[in-house]
Amino acid sequence: MSNxxxxxxxxxxxxxxxxxxxxxxxxxxxxxxxxxxxTPGANFSVSxxxxxxxxxxxxxxxxxxxxxxxxxxxxxxxxxxxxxxxGACERLLAEARELMGARGAEQARPAFFEGMVTLVARGAxxxxxxxxxxxxxxxxxxxxxxxxxxxxxxxxxxxxxxTGGVDLVGELNRVMPFPFAVRSATRxxxxxxxEGEGGDL
Amino acid sequence: MTPSERAxxxxxxxxxxxxxxLRDLEPDPNLLLYLPTTMTATGEVVPLSREENVLELxxxxxxxxxxxxxxxxxxxxxxVCISPADDVRSVLGAMSERxx
Numbered sequence: 001m002s003n004x005x006x007x008x009x010x011x012x013x014x015x016x017x018x019x020x021x022x023x024x025x026x027x028x029x030x031x032x033x034x035x036x037x038x039t040p041g042a043n044f045s046v047s048x049x050x051x052x053x054x055x056x057x058x059x060x061x062x063x064x065x066x067x068x069x070x071x072x073x074x075x076x077x078x079x080x081x082x083x084x085x086x087g088a089c090e091r092l093l094a095e096a097r098e099l100m101g102a103r104g105a106e107q108a109r110p111a112f113f114e115g116m117v118t119l120v121a122r123g124a125x126x127x128x129x130x131x132x133x134x135x136x137x138x139x140x141x142x143x144x145x146x147x148x149x150x151x152x153x154x155x156x157x158x159x160x161x162x163t164g165g166v167d168l169v170g171e172l173n174r175v176m177p178f179p180f181a182v183r184s185a186t187r188x189x190x191x192x193x194x195e196g197e198g199g200d201l
Numbered sequence: 202m203t204p205s206e207r208a209x210x211x212x213x214x215x216x217x218x219x220x221x222x223l224r225d226l227e228p229d230p231n232l233l234l235y236l237p238t239t240m241t242a243t244g245e246v247v248p249l250s251r252e253e254n255v256l257e258l259x260x261x262x263x264x265x266x267x268x269x270x271x272x273x274x275x276x277x278x279x280x281v282c283i284s285p286a287d288d289v290r291s292v293l294g295a296m297s298e299r300x301x
Binding site: 149151 | 206
């Protein structure tokens, strides 16, 4: 996670630098535009952010001399080049921040649970399913009591009494006979949804 | 799951009603004010909560006769859930004791 922070900081610095270059370009007379080129540092990689292959931003290369048959006045100037890069930077930063937000939410999920924890299971609307759930939960490590508190509209609420710190999600993975997904988890409540629980139990 | 719990859960699922386990639950004893004494005596219905004008009742059977409550408190909306008969009697007894 610190690598991401460092890379984001570098990207922010680079973005500021590009903004300054754009500002200077707009302040100088038109004749001076040709002298401005992107600095060598314009090619930077954000692959460490998890963007995968192709996540490298590269400034397009323009020939120093006009090509034959090409009207030089139609060629985008360095300002357009920088604007394009700025746009790419903004998009990458937004994606990186989104990625960090998702990772932060994942990290907020507690690893260990203890005491009284409510387990809410969505997608359980049959007696046999609820009974199997109850039996399975009673087989989870350090679960001393499983109590069915509420069933309503396909949502089942169990109260689990745990002794000591338990990797509850790990235990659920171990004992649950149905595929499930963890929707949310706090110290007091874990919400799961049963997936594909469609047998004839 | 006890036989009483299983029976209540089965009835709730069959009738499409909510199920509520009442173990360790201590509803406000003042809620007994909404329950006519005739209903308290049968031990099949216990009030669980009142929020705004909604009174939640736990019933041991899916078809309780709630007309005495409806006629006395016509502005109350009654929400019914099914609970194990043992739980209903136990909670009702504890509430009555605290109510005096």
